[in-house]
Amino acid sequence: MPRTPRPAEPEHASQPSETTAAAPRTRTGAIDRAVQIFDALQEANHPVTAYEVARTLGAPLSTVYSIINDLVEKNLLARTLEGAIWFGSRLYGYGLTYASSLDYLTVANEEMHRLSAQVEETVQVCGLEEGMMVVLQMAEGPGHFRVTSRVGSRVPLNWTASGRLLVGHLPDAERVAFFQKHAKPSPTGRSETRPEVLAQIARDAFQSRLSIQIGESDASVACLAAPVLDKAGDCVFTISIVMPESKAEQGAERFAHALQDVAARIEARLGWQHRTPEAAP
Incomplete structure (x- = not known):
């Protein structure tokens, strides 16, 4: 027979709030890392590989790869035919809107x-x-x-x-x-x-x-x-x-x-x- 889920015990009631409290720190960290990636590309002034970005930032390669993949999916970054990373078309649109204001x-x-x-x-x-x-x-x-x-x-x-x-x-x-x-x-x-x-x-x-x-x-x-x-x-x-x-x-x-x-x-x-x-x- 399928088991009936037990109700959460009282002493665990604080866990959701702790998880919720930790989430903003994770999101903020990802945003900071994305900004660092943008800054690294701007400083290089040409497309670079994810490995070069990670080395420049002194960040774990797996973390940088993950964030870059997310940014590429959202057109904030783009990959060249050789696989290097560069700014995406969405950023260009944001820039035009900002400049026009x-x-x-x-x-x-x-x-x-x-x-x-x-x-x-x-x-x-x-x-x-x-x-x-x-x-x-x-x-x-x-x-x-x-x-x-x-x-x-x-x-x-x-x-x-x-x-x-x-x-x-x-x-x-x-x-x-x-x-x-x-x-x-x-x-x-x-x-x-x-x-x-x-x-x-x-x-x-x-x-x-x-x-x-x-x-x-x-x-x-x-x-x-x-x-x-x-x-x-x-x-x-x-x-x-x-x-x-x-x-x-x-x-x-x-x-x-x-x-x-x-x-x-x-x-x-x-x-x-x-x-x-x-x-x-």
Whole structure:
């Protein structure tokens, strides 16, 4: 005869709540791992194998395989013909929706392409993300000079002209603490890493509405950047010109004026804070 299931004993009544309480930690762990996978792909900037992802993250291969399989099924990741992993079409759709909701990026994109055509150099729009400078948009110049950073690239703030401007509006103590936490040596060994010095450089650049970096993150590469300020006077993003170091050393004045003009025009179009007369180019 089939057995009649026994009712749960009183002392086991707490088990469902313990299981329920543990579930969010499991889900959160999986979400964190998925974000780490996305970050690893973005950092690599090309399709990689699941094994390479697991090695980069220092995570169990079986765990990474399982999460990747789930993400592939949902079109958040995709597999190449060779079996490598890359971003899926669903993420592209999310990105388009997100970008279309940000009016300031629409305006910045228009001005970025206009400036690139004017100066005939690569122009980037950059923002701040988790202590790093991230390239939000980019218009390549018509010449043969090419930069290694692409849309989505993340770089330590102390390596870049834009990075310093992005925290230039912060109070002194916050800027110092920020660089204490996030400053890193650059591949060229020429980037400043002392927090107090960086904090002062950032403040001076912000007040002059212009930041210049030559050869600190990439040899033979120079970058000029201007901040775009919101109504509160905070730097929301920057617009920058990337060019050969030799060209910047010959004279960057016209590039600086063009940058500051474009930054002021973006602020005016968005109805944000206008430049003060002292800061105007």
